[in-house]
Amino acid sequence: MSTNREINAQRIVVKIGTSSLIHTNGTVNLQTFDQLAYVLSELNNQGKELILVSSGAIGVGLNKLNLKQRPTEIGAQQALAAIGQSELMTLFTQRFNHYLTNIAQILLTHDVFDFPKSDESVMDTFNCLLKDNIIPIVNENDTVATDELDHRTTFGDNDQLSAIVASHVDADLLIVLSDVDGFYDDNPNQNPNAHLISELSVINDNTFTIAGGTGSRFGTGGMKTKLAAAKRMISENRQMILANGNDPRIIFDILEGQPIGTLFTSNGKLTQGV
Numbered sequence: 001m002s003t004n005r006e007i008n009a010q011r012i013v014v015k016i017g018t019s020s021l022i023h024t025n026g027t028v029n030l031q032t033f034d035q036l037a038y039v040l041s042e043l044n045n046q047g048k049e050l051i052l053v054s055s056g057a058i059g060v061g062l063n064k065l066n067l068k069q070r071p072t073e074i075g076a077q078q079a080l081a082a083i084g085q086s087e088l089m090t091l092f093t094q095r096f097n098h099y100l101t102n103i104a105q106i107l108l109t110h111d112v113f114d115f116p117k118s119d120e121s122v123m124d125t126f127n128c129l130l131k132d133n134i135i136p137i138v139n140e141n142d143t144v145a146t147d148e149l150d151h152r153t154t155f156g157d158n159d160q161l162s163a164i165v166a167s168h169v170d171a172d173l174l175i176v177l178s179d180v181d182g183f184y185d186d187n188p189n190q191n192p193n194a195h196l197i198s199e200l201s202v203i204n205d206n207t208f209t210i211a212g213g214t215g216s217r218f219g220t221g222g223m224k225t226k227l228a229a230a231k232r233m234i235s236e237n238r239q240m241i242l243a244n245g246n247d248p249r250i251i252f253d254i255l256e257g258q259p260i261g262t263l264f265t266s267n268g269k270l271t272q273g274v
């Protein structure tokens, strides 16, 4: 039987992927939006400091234009993200207003922290918002993001962006919510015999080989970028938990220490490479 974990988190970054926000039929998952707003508002009321990194701009944009397929051309995807981002924030604003919580939008690229001036100004913004109990909602600035190696066919990686943010704001915990229960020893959507790994403290080349592609039609990162985010967190002695975002109320259980999802930690009892 798994024992409870010790989770003492005051400053928390939560990342939610497209696969949790958009149904497989392309429509918006209103229940997830609502529960996410409820959980984060309640934790904010309890005095925790929260930052939400949310994907979904492209998914919401596709739904808005009633398109079934994500276009292959990068410019068209960026245009969709521009359409979807304002709609995404409208959905969050409505739900967070319902729970009397103020939110703010921050659009970032991976490299902003490499430049001391922009790093300082981003950090000032985060700190001002958190001091006033306003929840920053971060997405990659898809219009200008050019950080991917193959920028002709792919862009956008909020998994690693969430780790960069967690690192810079000195967060105690990064929670990554996706459409799977955690990290498995094989892609669970392709292998029904795949086993959930409950704790991992070493991520090496072998680990990356058991991370397949994306599961959803609209998600971009897949498991590899989640592992890259976890690797960064482990190297900085921070904790990351990957769990299912189908019901974001799972965050309450995670913070209570229940053994949910996969915990990536440098000081785990089960020191194990996969």
Ligand SMILES: Nc1ncnc2c1ncn2[C@@H]1O[C@H](COP(=O)(O)OP(=O)(O)O)[C@@H](O)[C@H]1O
Residues within 6 Å of the ligand: 016, 017, 018, 019, 020, 055, 177, 178, 179, 180, 182, 183, 184, 185, 186, 187, 188, 189, 210, 211, 212, 213, 214, 215, 216, 218, 219, 220, 221, 222, 223
């Ligand atoms: N070893 C693995 N363990 C869990 N999921 C995996 C693994 N390898 C590949 N995946 C896939 O990663 C998907 C999650 O990534 P993605 O679709 O990008 O989600 P999100 O939109 O939440 O970022 C899962 O649906 C699953 O199909």
Ligand SMILES: N[C@@H](CCC(=O)OP(=O)(O)O)C(=O)O
Residues within 6 Å of the ligand: 016, 017, 018, 019, 054, 055, 056, 057, 058, 059, 081, 139, 140, 142, 155, 156, 157, 158, 159, 218, 219, 220, 221, 222
């Ligand atoms: N910035 C893009 C998605 C980037 C991304 O990392 O997507 P996902 O794999 O669903 O977390 C968007 O908002 O659609």
